[in-house]
Amino acid sequence: MTMRITVIIPVYNGERFIARAIDSVLAQSYPVHEVVVVNDGSVDRTAELLSGYGNRIHTITIPNGGVSHARNVGIAASTGEIVAFLDADDVWNVNKTELQAALFRKYPDVGFCCCDYLVFNEYVQKEVNHFSSFNDWNDLHLDQPLQQEAFALLIKENLVGTCSTVAIRTSVLTKSGGFDESLRQAEDYDLWLRCALQTECVFLSTILVTKVTHENNLTANVIEMCLCHEQVLLATYHNCTSYIKRHELQNLHATALAAKRYQIGNAYFEAGSVGHAFRYYGKGLRSSWSVSNALLFLGCVARKTVRMLSGGLIAKNRFRANP
DSSP states (O other), X not given: OOOOEEEEEEESSOTTTHHHHHHHXXXXXXXXXXXXXXXXXXXXXXXHHHHTTGGGSEEEEEOOOOHHHHHXXXXXXXXXXXXXXXXXXXEEOTTHHHHHHHHHHHOTTEEEEEEEEEEEETTTTEEEEGGGGGTTOTTOOOSSOBSHHHHHHHHHOOOSOOGGGOEEEHHHHHHXXXXXXXXXXXXXXXXXXXXXXXXXXXEEEEEEEEEOOOTTTSOSOHHHHHHHHHHHHXXXXXXXXXXXXXXXXXXXXXXXXXXXXXXHHHHHHHXXXXXXXXXXXXXXXXXXXXXXXXXXXXXXXXXXXXXHHHHHHHHHHHHHHOO
């Protein structure tokens, strides 16, 4: 059975890399039904490059409105039964659509699929696969349909990582409601959680995408990103009234929310906003009244207090040495 796959590529000022992304789609071993490229108000040579593809792609040009709006425009224009997303600066392996289409045929109840991908790790200065970050998760079961378990995993962390790995049945996407354009960041994480409430999911262990890191796609505001993740977690809990037993969801949510708030506190601390940092450590403690969370709170506060005292001692010694 042939599956019609629509690929949606939002692009803004992507003249340096858009051709590479499109070419990786057109080279798929399993041909896609349509490639919808949404030019989100680019002012560089993006439009000129897109015109060179002629009728091999469907280009929609809109005023700049952000990536969520661009993706939603692409979803509205799609005619395939499967929608796959690709960021304009990433590339697909040649067999991505082939393997994901085969998975949807094999598992008719699966409506959401993502895969592993390579990303350049600036700390170790080499490419690493995304799922390797979760090797210590005993509950992460790859290559098999998950439903309640998938939602629980996503509450803990955004396992998907990047839109470029995702393929979704159009019916699931319609029920889930598309991307929330009010979110400045974490709009994809929000959608994946809503999809996981609708359908079975599969996390493919095969590496099918390479994420290209450059100065334009590095998150400039870590604090804003973390705050948006917190907002998504809060909304998810309040909007979910079934699917997982309430007390089970409450425990999952509380643990994830506490961890995110400690992360926000750490981001504020590194930015020099000590007051905001310790307020978020307090919010993290209040998120989950458990022994393990209390130990996390004490660890965060103790480490940051030691750093502040050490910094004060260093400054004091410098002052004495340079009267």
